[in-house]
Amino acid sequence: MTIQVDKPGLLTLLQDAGRYGYQKYGVIVSGAMDSFAHRTANLLVGNGPAEATMEMTVIGPTLTFEEAALIAVCGSNLNPRIGSEPLPLWRPVWVPAGTTLVCGSSRQGCRSYLAVAGGFDVPAVMGSYATYLRAGIGGYAGRALRPGDRLRAGRPTRAGEFIKARIRRGAVAGAAFDTVNWSVSRELIPAYAESPEIRITEGSQYALFDEASREALGTAVYRVQPASDRMGYRLAGERLQLIEPLEMVSEPVTFGTVQVPPDGQPIVLMADRQTTGGYPKIAQVISADLPLLAQAHVGSEIRFRMVSLQEAQEKALLVGLSLQVMEKSIQMYFSQGG
Amino acid sequence: MFKHAQxxxxxxxxxxxxxxxGVDPQTHRSVKLLTDYLAEHPFDGLIETIPAFNSVTIEYDPLTIYQQESQRLKGREEQLQLPLEIVERRLREALGALREGQEPQSRLVRIPVCYGGEFGEDLAHVAELNGLTPEEVIAIHSGREYLVYMIGFAPGFPYLGGMDSRIAAPRRSTPRLSIPPGTVGIAGEQTGIYPIGTPGGWQLIGRSPLALFLPEQEPPTLLQAGDRIRFEPITREEYDQWRE
Structure with a gap:
């Protein structure tokens, strides 16, 4: 199965769950910005959690499927169409050979994930398919997709074969594509919003910020700035200030760490963050809300809300359990009908 | 030494x-001991261990830890703890297993450097700033061992301790747009070596023919936290031979 890239879109990258285990060597984690949409897309086509998906940003690509394929698109709506028909999101879809999928730009949100049954057949670098742009490794030739690139899919799993068989049984002759009559439940999908509320816990240096700043963090509006990217979201809003200047020794940071450089404007570290940082950390975005932030675009207004570590961890467990339940349901549904 | 770990x-x-x-060899030794211990005795759900100057960070998967613990407590009266409490317990156990006076393993890595010329455009400037000759700067820079406190900033980039303050030099006011891999530089009282091409404001004094980042190899970097390194001056001819 081969997919040809006709137009690459703004920034289309192969990403996976992240290149873990190498931060001690200074190798960044990378991986999908919206891990929920990425994982769900994989689940819907029967892929294991390690497969790469195509992360499409703001303006999506135009792709031609040279052979028939089972795909799923999850995340923000980049307006994908086959001919004049919009492609439904959050469902498995069977596209016939020769199909051209044209994506537009996002009306809301920022990133969309396309999974293909069998995953993308690219070499793993340090155990991962994630694209690490600055070092030029991983993903497709270590870079964003370009016109003319040809991506091969791997072998679908048994689950993938079941899903394909089930969809094809109900296929309509001559249709632009075939799909199922259900999609991932709204309740499971993160509450993506134009102006999301993002829950945080206290960062290591939270107590060293003055009272006005701690107050502002939980009440003020912060706007996503144009210099935001996969490395970090630069926010502008009320200035955050330390009680007194602080000399810090570099220490590790992680996905969702909120750092405050001397100008007082916070930066939330994202998938392509460096492994360590030397700025004081005022907060940490809870892992369950990282997908909301990953879908915030330039100009989005963000509000933070402080929660307890217990709540943060309970929400993390809930997300993990829902994904497990979703995986089991999909397997049961399709194997029974298969 | 590990009781007051926070x-x-x-x-x-x-x-x-x-x-x-702060940044000192004793703290570094504790960091290295804990990192090595966790590498040999990982617990389920541990994703990775990241050593820094005076801290070790552990990333973990709360769901794996939660599900394993609920399995273990099945049929028992004990209260199920939050994953972060379980991780804290595991780390206290690890710290408790470390012994005072234990010495971590440490390798000595020799790094050939061709100093000055086109590879070290700022060597003369660094010498002049400190009232030395370029030869004296080379002798001082290559005359001692450096400790790799941590790797960070870029893949394989070592944060080195132990530079002689007689060759210190402030960063350039205008950073260079691109510094080739292998370049050895000085910034303030620190010396370092660039593993991948990157912009930077360091004073460049030489270049090594060695590759510091090897993405196809395991481990993927020449240097690791805890290594000691020594720079060894080589001629331009020797540099070219190394490159072949």
């Missing part, structure tokens, strides 16, 4: 263990 959660998937305040 454990604090960094969100719902990571924990920092602080083992000291």
């Amino acid at each position: 454990l604090s959660p960094m969100g719902d998937r990571a924990m920092i263990v602080r083992l000291g305040e």
